[in-house]
Amino acid sequence: MKSILSFGIICALTTSSAAFASGASKSIEDYISENAHRIVGDFRDLLSLPNVAENRADMDKNARWITDYIASRGFTSETASAGGAPYIIAEKKVPGATKTVLIYAHFDGQPVAAENWASPPFEPTLRDDTIENGGNIVPWPKAGEVFNPEWRIFARSAGDDKAPVIALMAAIDALETSEITPSVNIKLILDGEEEAGSPTLSKILEEHGGKLQSDLLLFCDGPMHQSRQRQLVFGVRGAMTVHLTTYGPKRPLHSGHYGNWAPNPNDRLIHLLAKMKDEEGRIIVPGYLDDVRGITPAEQAAIDALPQMDGALKDELALGDTDGGGKRLEELIMAPAIVVKGFEGGGTGSKSRNIIMPSATASLNLRLVPAQTPEGIIATLNKFFEAEGYWLTANTPTDEELKQHEKVLKVEWVDGGYGAFRSDLDSPTARKLITILNSVDQKTTLLTPTMGGSLPIYLFEEALDAPIILLPIANHDNNQHGRNENLRLQNLWDAIEVYAAVLTQFGLED
Incomplete structure (x- = not known):
């Protein structure tokens, strides 16, 4: 098994995409640079909407905002409910595309204790670093001024999990501006109650699962590796x-x-x-x-290949010891x-x-x-x-x-x-996705067997016949679920490029 896994990684590293090799990546980068104010402004508007799942009125308002936002990119959508917060089910068909990618994200957030935040959780604030590192507030740049990619935007759900909505739509905009046609049809299921345990998701899938059939389900949630390197994740607890x-x-x-x-x-x-x-x-x-x-x-081979971050994390978190008898975090x-x-x-x-x-x-x-x-x-x-x-x-x-x-x-x-989920690191779909991600910047994509957090993936595994892989985009130190949640802007820019690469390449013949 170890040799097979290694062979898959080697193949991924030696294969490039014609689209991105021909300059698509540069076009996406230029689009981000020229439209940063609009992209971050959209993110700011979405983050300004309170989004605790138990507050149905707030979640309906979020759903309306997102529905209007994606409609302007050619998505047809419906809002579905099974007694809980709303779900958004949407589709964008691409002429000539024979494959479909389904993308999951959620737009609700954990409850907030506003008194513990350095700035109001629903008043998005820019800072030049984390609160723990003494980050200072940065005035919102005016037209013509640049965004430092190391700045962070602080608000509930900045890191978990509204960013994929903004990044995906920006990727679609960038491709259209660059006259690059996606190679796949795009479907979305956006969850309005994930932080409450997605209690009605099984009913939603029972009623609407036929609309969600696809060739790949990408779960766009969770943090990137602590090394800041891009990763694909193949399981959750x-x-x-x-x-x-x-x-x-x-x-x-x-x-x-x-x-x-x-x-x-x-x-x-x-x-x-x-x-x-x-x-x-x-x-x-x-x-x-x-x-x-x-x-x-x-x-085990995948774990051994990951950058060893335990020492750096102990220092970052001021830990004199860790649990687990010396085993590394990923194990x-x-x-x-x-x-x-x-x-x-x-x-x-x-x-x-x-x-x-x-x-x-x-x-x-x-x-x-x-x-x-x-x-x-x-x-x-x-x-x-x-x-x-x-x-x-x-x-x-x-x-x-x-x-x-x-x-x-x-x-x-x-x-x-939630039940647990774990899939094969060396499946044909995984190998293809690794190839696509590596083509963005010719850097190796890390393969992580399991993320420590939890998502309702097992319900999708039962309801849909599609490979399921996690593609996290948030910085590992985003304080998800806690006070001063944030997203590093470079993570948002990287997500746009990665989504553009997947949409452009996944439907191409191997």
Whole structure:
């Protein structure tokens, strides 16, 4: 397998596209330079629209903006809903094209805590660096002034995941201006509820899957490699969320008068969580890893070929140590994970009080790998909790239930989780796509077996008969999901070139 993978990479490196070899790449670069103000202005307008999936009015407004925006590039589209936020399904037919590329992106964003941001999350702001590196606000350039490609635009969804909409339309504009005809028909499915777990996507695909058939599904989400090098990604982990609540006294008690006697729910929850992983972060819940398969030789070869970034990341993040027993990041994200997202059991700092609280709650993010199923994870964890002596309930327990059981645990499984996905790094479609991307700048495209994050790809795998590959465009340090989310402008320019190359070349005969 390793030799086959290497042969595919070598073929990709030694093959170039006639279109880009003849100057198309230069034409795209010139277009970006001449139209940077309009492109960034469009991005700024889209980022100014609040987009938390649970706010249907906001998401409808986003959908209308995008529908109008893509219509001016020749797309016919419809807005679909299955009870949640809207999806946009669109198509642009190209005369003579016999192949179709389907592109997925999402236009919703994580909820924001505006008070934690250095600038308002829906007032896009330019800075010359990250906030962590002391980046200063840059005034928006006037007509005729240039954009420094190292500047960043800060706003919710700048990095995750509105940029593909702008970059793809700019690529289409650039090709038209350069009188270059795409070689493929273009279909879009734009998700308005991905950050909420795409809870109605299966219904959307059931009702509209026939309109989405294609020769390639490109998932345009996620960050580029930490080395800033372009990458193709062939898998994602699944994701589930569960909230765990332990219980103590019915009302808050003075910790001096009742400590050592009244059970403290903080203590109980901490002990329970500590039994789920060892000090290196490895999961030790009995049975949790039974279905996990090992890394294949081809996947290991791809990991070994990636730039080694662990040392630089430790320095960037001010880490004195890492979990995983010394294994590199790209290998560790191919394994399952249990992440404690948050813990609430009373106040800290100026809000701390000398009391034993009635309850404590932790929110856990569970990352799954292929062969693991949500049903299997739920059964395994419930068995583990019961083995630790807990009586389980999905609801807030009554006083009688608390009296009847020594240890009570409320287990709330959140709907909208994802299964994992992983595909072949050396498929004919993958080899062709590698060739196309390498033709943009003659630089090697990295191949990453799995991205650590999660996307609803498994639903597309079940519903559609098309190869699926991830093409991330965002900078790795974009603060997605957190405060001060941003996109480096060079990443936007690079995305336009890459999309133009795919649209121009994928439909050509091999």
